[in-house]
Amino acid sequence: MRTRAAVTRENGHLAIEEVELAPPKDQEVLVRMCSAGVCHSDLHTLRGELRAVPPLVLGHEGAGIVEAVGSRITRCKPGDRIVVNWLPACECCQTCLSGRQNLCERLASTTFKALLVDGTSRLTTADGLPLKHFLSAATMAEHAVIDESSVVPIPDGVPFDIAAVIGCAVATGVGAVTNTAQAQPGLPAAVIGCGGVGLSALLGCKLAGCNPIIAVDVLDSKLEFAKALGADDTLNSTGSEDVAKDLRAITGGGPEYVFDSVGAASTIDLAIKAVRPGGTATIVGLHAAKQAVEIPAGALVLQNKRLLGSFAGSIRPRLDLPKLLGLYLGGRLPLDDLITKRYPLDELGTAFEDMEAGRVARGVLVLAPQA
Numbered sequence: 001m002r003t004r005a006a007v008t009r010e011n012g013h014l015a016i017e018e019v020e021l022a023p024p025k026d027q028e029v030l031v032r033m034c035s036a037g038v039c040h041s042d043l044h045t046l047r048g049e050l051r052a053v054p055p056l057v058l059g060h061e062g063a064g065i066v067e068a069v070g071s072r073i074t075r076c077k078p079g080d081r082i083v084v085n086w087l088p089a090c091e092c093c094q095t096c097l098s099g100r101q102n103l104c105e106r107l108a109s110t111t112f113k114a115l116l117v118d119g120t121s122r123l124t125t126a127d128g129l130p131l132k133h134f135l136s137a138a139t140m141a142e143h144a145v146i147d148e149s150s151v152v153p154i155p156d157g158v159p160f161d162i163a164a165v166i167g168c169a170v171a172t173g174v175g176a177v178t179n180t181a182q183a184q185p186g187l188p189a190a191v192i193g194c195g196g197v198g199l200s201a202l203l204g205c206k207l208a209g210c211n212p213i214i215a216v217d218v219l220d221s222k223l224e225f226a227k228a229l230g231a232d233d234t235l236n237s238t239g240s241e242d243v244a245k246d247l248r249a250i251t252g253g254g255p256e257y258v259f260d261s262v263g264a265a266s267t268i269d270l271a272i273k274a275v276r277p278g279g280t281a282t283i284v285g286l287h288a289a290k291q292a293v294e295i296p297a298g299a300l301v302l303q304n305k306r307l308l309g310s311f312a313g314s315i316r317p318r319l320d321l322p323k324l325l326g327l328y329l330g331g332r333l334p335l336d337d338l339i340t341k342r343y344p345l346d347e348l349g350t351a352f353e354d355m356e357a358g359r360v361a362r363g364v365l366v367l368a369p370q371a
């Protein structure tokens with residue numbers, strides 16, 4: 001079938017164009033996409049900065065309606081509302097069996113190479129160029145074919161755009177707090193970087209009962225989003241001579257937990273410095289993914305600090321995504337305030353620009369009527 005999609009033919013090239021989508025195989029599902037979140041990982045991939053290389057269809061946060069299913073599908077049927085899980089874990093390798101589905105052994109050989117989990121693709125351009133599926137998802141399109149392991153049902157009452165952002169930004173940010181750091185109530189926390197993931201970590205800190213919660217960013221516009229989502233205090237790091245010292249002053253000794261959604265050498269350094277003795281610095285962002293970062297060994301040992309990496313919020317998707325959807329329904333995750341702008345597919349370029357400039361908390365593409 002023909003559908004419209006956000007295509008990257010080469011690094012830096014973005015076009016919304018008609019593509020050819022082959023029917024789903026036995027274990028796959030055809031989805032009419034309704035919403036797709038706009039994430040930094042898509043922008044990094046557009047620029048060729050991550051492992052998935054063009055030509056491919058972008059998008060990995062998404063939600064929609066099942067239109068057709070392969071012959072062996074048991075988890076869903078046509079008409080079901082689903083969120084796309086971009087971590088299609090096999091649930092039978094040693095890593096999955098140990099409860100670490102976010103690190104499933106097959107992700108490296110398929111998902112991170114922008115292939116479906118059987119190692120192939122269903123996408124080509126209208127002129128016959130093979131295309132890949134970013135993170136086994138390719139949700140920035142009017143239709144997508146995904147593996148059954150990428151399907152998570154959406155309960156009634158959760159809008160498609162909310163479900164879409166739960167699938168990546170919210171899972172990554174909230175999961176870093178509740179799964180990776182396992183933050184405890186009543187203790188101070190700081191979040192560095194207030195994009196979609198950082199703001200989701202802030203919501204995770206609220207959910208965990210951390211107090212107070214301080215948001216750190218270089219842009220006042222993003223700190224305003226943090227305030228609206230319930231940050232107790234904010235700190236613009238460009239106006240501070242010593243951010244760690246300021247965080248110690250605000251929290252009376254330093255945050256017990258620091259969540260770094262940026263992951264640059266400077267913010268990782270800040271996270272380790274700022275956290276109080278015995279506290280935990282959790283690195284969520286991937287800015288310095290290809291760099292070596294200096295670690296102050298004395299501070300780690302003499303002050304008994306913990307430094308953790310958190311990939312995709314350490315989530316077990318089929319367990320944690322339904323939990324997060326339920327927390328939204330129960331009013332415990334105010335995600336309506338996280339999505340601050342919606343765009344048609346044709347305005348994806350503008351959505352990326354707004355994200356980079358800090359004009360949105362989270363932007364979402366509207367791909368179909370939201371009924």
Ligand SMILES: [Zn+2]
Pocket residue numbers: 089090091092093094095096097101104105106
């Ligand atoms: Zn596995």
Ligand SMILES: [Zn+2]
Pocket residue numbers: 039040041060061168169
């Ligand atoms: Zn993402």
